[in-house]
Amino acid sequence: MSRKKVRIHHFKEMKQRGEKIAMLTAYDFPTARAFDAGGADILLVGDSLGDNMLGMESTVPLTLDEMVPFARAVVRGAEHAFVIADLPFGSYEVSPEQAVESAIRMVKLSGAHAIKFEGGRRVARQVKAVTDAGIPFCGHLGFTPQSETALGGRRIQGRGEHGIEDLVADALALQEAGAFAVVLEMVIAPAAKAVTEALDIPTIGIGAGPDTDGQVLVWLDMAGVGEWHPRFSKQFGAVGQAMVDASAAYVDEVKAVSFPAAEHTFES
Numbered sequence: 164m165s166r167k168k169v170r171i172h173h174f175k176e177m178k179q180r181g182e183k184i185a186m187l188t189a190y191d192f193p194t195a196r197a198f199d200a201g202g203a204d205i206l207l208v209g210d211s212l213g214d215n216m217l218g219m220e221s222t223v224p225l226t227l228d229e230m231v232p233f234a235r236a237v238v239r240g241a242e243h244a245f246v247i248a249d250l251p252f253g254s255y256e257v258s259p260e261q262a263v264e265s266a267i268r269m270v271k272l273s274g275a276h277a278i279k280f281e282g283g284r285r286v287a288r289q290v291k292a293v294t295d296a297g298i299p300f301c302g303h304l305g306f307t308p309q310s311e312t313a314l315g316g317r318r319i320q321g322r323g324e325h326g327i328e329d330l331v332a333d334a335l336a337l338q339e340a341g342a343f344a345v346v347l348e349m350v351i352a353p354a355a356k357a358v359t360e361a362l363d364i365p366t367i368g369i370g371a372g373p374d375t376d377g378q379v380l381v382w383l384d385m386a387g388v389g390e391w392h393p394r395f396s397k398q399f400g401a402v403g404q405a406m407v408d409a410s411a412a413y414v415d416e417v418k419a420v421s422f423p424a425a426e427h428t429f430e431s
């Protein structure tokens with residue numbers, strides 16, 4: 164059966180019929196092609212590009228202009244999946260006007276179908292302005308890496324006397340401002356459940372337990388690339404080791420002059 168292109172109205176329908184949404188980060192053409200073929204509903208060009216792919220210390224130094232070519236490559240590789248691109252730190256906080264300008268720039272130059280940025284009630288005016296401009300918006304609550312310093316480190320969110328209440332209020336503000344989905348990162352499972360039940364739009368969890376409407380992982384954590392993976396992630400492959408093994412086999416054959424062989428050689 165041929166697979167249909169994933170479109171924005173499908174996400175609410177999936178929530179209503181209880182079908183989980185599968186989202187993965189992707190940062191380039193070959194990973195977008197692979198995860199699209201694997202059936203991912205959404206590819207997220209996250210600002211985790213900065214620390215995961217470009218070797219930055221965090222997501223904070225990444226700029227909009229640095230993100231655009233990666234987002235464009237993912238869009239080129241996504242035949243069926245819906246593509247969301249992050250707006251990086253510093254490109255939306257100042258005003259609704261700044262957020263709309265950045266969102267338009269990202270969508271126009273990359274072809275991404277939607278944008279995401281971090282925050283709840285504090286960015287509701289920006290979200291409203293972006294959705295009023297006709298750009299689909301996905302929220303991001305809980306642990307928000309762009310505010311890691313202000314949050315006192317990589318801390319699990321939703322704890323404390325008003326933890327759940329605050330998250331629900333932020334999520335409702337995003338829904339009210341026109342968001343079509345909300346990512347919940349590193350929040351306690353009861354908080355994720357409460358937010359999911361309070362919203363008509365889907366929640367997509369990362370380290371938020373099983374009761375969200377979908378899940379997202381950074382692809383390197385999902386595929387087993389790199390030395391460290393967060394406890395909430397699961398490695399569904401050993402791609403990092405496979406790359407070490409393949410490159411070691413290549414080096415051995417080059418040194419032993421067994422590659423290239425006759426079948427790799429043009430004699431005339």
Ligand code: KIV
Binds near residue numbers: 188210303
């Ligand atoms: O940038 C990113 O990869 C993200 C996910 C962690 C949701 O925002």
